[in-house]
Amino acid sequence: MLQIFRDKAQSLVIQAIVVIIALVFIFWGVGTNMNSKQEAAIIVNDEQISFQHFQRAYEQAYDTMAQRFGGRIPKELVASLNIKHQVINQLSQESLLRQGGHEMGLSVSGPEIQKEITSMPQFQSNGTFDLEKYERLLAANRLSPQKYEHSLQYDLLSNKTVSSISHFALDATDFEVEELYDMEKGTVTVSFVTISPTSFSNEIEINDEELEKWFETAGARYQSEPQVKLTYLPFSYEELGKKITIDEQAIQTYYDEHQALYKKPEQRHARHILLKAADQDSAEHHEQQRKKAEEILEKARKGEDFSSLAKEFSEGPTGPTGGDLRFFPQGQMVKPFDDAVFSMQEGEISDIVKTDFGYHIIKLEEIKPAETEALEQVEEDIASLLKREQAKPLAFQMANEAYENIIGAGSLSAFLEKSPDIKIIDTDFFSQSAPPEGMSSDPAFLQKAFALKKGELSSLIETGSGYVIISATETKAPAVPELSSVKEKATTDFKAEQMSERARRKAEELLKALSDNPDSFQSLAEAAGLELQNSGRLNKGEENKSSTFPPELVQTAFRLSSSSPLPEEAQKVGDTYYVFRFDERNQPMKPLTEEERTRYRNMLLAYKQQQIVEAWIRGQQDAARITISKSLENY
CATH class of the missing domain: 3.10.50.40 (Chitinase A; domain 3)
Structure with a gap:
């Protein structure tokens, strides 16, 4: 199970169970159409999902994805995202969850719906449920309380079903917790070479006959938009x-x-000097940085200008500006730093403050009291x-x-x-x-x-x-232009493809030779005219600023081991190909604390719950009668 988890995990934060229906306040028709005689968009067993419900779910999904691209999804991504299929799948899963809940004997009572509604901040005034506001907001969005509460009942039933199914997940063992911790907090080192397509530029000559033949299949990429x-x-x-x-x-x-909208919290203006020391750094490095911080603190408390000290010694991004962090409210910085700043007086210089970034010395410049806009x-x-x-x-x-x-x-x-x-x-x-x-x-x-x-x-x-x-x-309609009108760009693109293909072949040939003898990397690199580089210790889920190894490949590097030291194929980042070999794995610098043990155990349990719910839904989908209206084919 942990190997699957290792392959899927992208960071320490395990994604939430994707099928749980979020109880958000969305003012448009939700729920299903159980009695309409009109054609349904989707029928799941005997439950009908209306075209109106599908259309608005589709629009919400589209808008959500579009926000990630600055308000508009690039044309070339629209088809590949297959939003329609995702929405159909989502609505079908919601229906199956409701039906499964009914079969389990689950239900949502009136008091449960009432409790959910009265707890929603959208319907509250000064922290208390406001019936007049509730009715006014629903009316403004063309919803009756009955319709909204019926839709909310569907969501609550789906959540109950998910909760009931996920209870079958077993607790995570200590072995699993420790393995995950080692995987996340340990480091790996790889040797690697880079192969850039530009190195083949002088070897590629393009003639018109080759270009015309290539354009016959590649011309569509130059067609105009509708x-x-x-x-x-x-x-x-x-x-x-x-x-x-x-x-x-x-x-x-x-x-x-x-009133809460117009209250400005207290803000504080601080400067700091940072001496970097990450969790995975050695104890010796931590000791050196702390000692250096003590020396700088002594200078600051003797009256030396704090801004000048920050410019000279700070290793953080604000060093060149004298460590200036400007004004910020409480809760914006990491907790140890935040706690220190908001316990200080104006002009005070802190003791040394330890955070995940390293060792800080802080000076509080000014306090701007909380206020309410008139x-x-x-x-x-x-x-x-x-x-x-x-x-x-x-x-x-x-x-x-x-x-x-x-x-x-x-x-x-x-x-x-x-x-x-x-x-x-x-x-x-x-x-x-x-x-x-x-x-x-x-x-x-x-x-x-x-x-x-x-x-x-x-x-x-x-x-x-x-x-x-x-x-x-x-x-x-879109139209493919004549080659003559785009010849310059087409020639550049065709040459780039040829160079990239040369780089790919060289990378694959090197990887194949390396697989025969992983210890021969140095000699193989020299024979190919390539420089063998060392990644240094790579950390999973953390920035590796001192390494030239691309962060996009760190996950792949962590999947390697001494018994399987090479990736299955050469890896590509941007235009450059990478061939690399596992060298060593190092255990975390710090032992697992009880707090971390609890957090990792909860993460693993959430993952197991997700697997159980997804398996249950797959089983329900396999057994269900799901009919998709032909009208959705061209949607």
């Missing part, structure tokens, strides 16, 4: 908000109910926020009314003839990666726009700034 020309109707929260008046009492009430300072922001909240249902009403009128008129053009005063926006052709200036770059907007065929009208689309109705006036 383009679309739109007419769309915006219903902006901001524009509608300008027509809304917020009275002073409403602003005062919001301010009173959200209503006058924030009333404009509050008014804007309240206008936006009131504009949301109004925007929906206006957009929905316009949409119904378009359908009633028979076409968008017919509707616009009857409603010449309504605001419309016409665009020229644009690609999804380069929307026109001023247009919403909201992923939901662009995704829907580029899913439309010529002449098609979208449904009502909610974006972060309002609602829109889109019509695709014209579309342009």
Whole structure:
């Protein structure tokens, strides 16, 4: 089991059980459609999942992934992420968890739902459940308490099922705990060589015949993006908000109910001098750094300028600026450092403070007391926020009314003839990666726009700034350009591929020769004209600043051993290939403490629980009757 764990683990933090349904407050239709006669998107055994539920789960998944790419998923990644399959799998698993919970005799009572809702901060005022706020927020998002509580019941039942299944996990043994600790806190050393494609630049000559033949298969990578020309109707929260008046009492009430938002905690301005000493460093190094810190502390307390001392001696990134950490609130720094700073007086210099980074000497420069922003300072922001909240249902009403009128008129053009005063926006052709200036770059907007065929009208689309109705006036399909128009770039790319292939072959040949005699690395490297390098001690999950061995390959290095000293194939990082050999493994510098033993035991137990839940779900999926609507094929 630990070998599987070793192969999967990416850091000391084991990922949470992925199938647990997070109880977040999302204001849109969740749950399933048990009685609708319309076609269901997914049917799991006899439980139907509506298209509305699928669509909104899909949009949430897309938005979540898009945030990781700065708001938009690169085009080349959209297909490979296969979001549709992930959403189908997620919704099916949720359904199976609920059904499994029913079969186990599990249920969620009214008091349990009530307890969950009253504990949600979204529905609280000054730390206490506010029924009026609860009903107001649900109404603003077109949800009835019955519908929301029914959806919440589904989530709680899923969580109960997961909890019940995971109880079958056995505790982690001391042997497993110690093995994991050794794996995570020990170090490995490897010998390695690098093979760069640029070293083959002078060996590659490209002729037109080879280039044309290559372009026949590679031309698709140069094709243009799909383009679309739109007419769309915006219903902006901001524009509608300008027509809304917020009275002073409403602003005062919001301010009173959200005092925590306007409280600025105490902040402290400190400088520090850091002498680095990590856990895996030797006891001798720790002793040297502590002694050096004591000498510097003595200088500082005798009146030498602290900023100058930091510039001269500090090994941290703030050394060049005199160790200046600027102002920060309590809880932002690592605990020993934080505790020291927030127990000091202005102008005081601390004793030596030990953290995971090493040994610190701290000077507290200034204390900025906690304060609460006055209503006058924030009333404009509050008014804007309240206008936006009131504009949301109004925007929906206006957009929905316009949409119904378009359908009633028979076409968008017919509707616009009857409603010449309504605001419309016409665009020229644009690609999804380069929307026109001023247009919403909201992923939901662009995704829907580029899913439309010529002449098609979208449904009502909610974006972060309002609602829109889109019509695709014209579309342009992707096209592969003539080689002549991209010849310079194509030649560069083709040559780069050839150089990379030469580097790969050389790396694989070296690895094969090395596998016959791992002790011959030095002579093989010299024969190939390569420099054999030593990685130094590599730490798993920690930065190895002194090593030129790439961090991307540290996990692979930790999988090697004296009995299996070589990776199965040459490794590539960026454009460079690496061939490396395991040299030695070193035990952790410090013994396992009881606190760490408990933490590792909990990590292993969580991992075992995850394995049990995943196995249970796989078994349920294998036995279940899951039907996917054909309408989802082109979604």
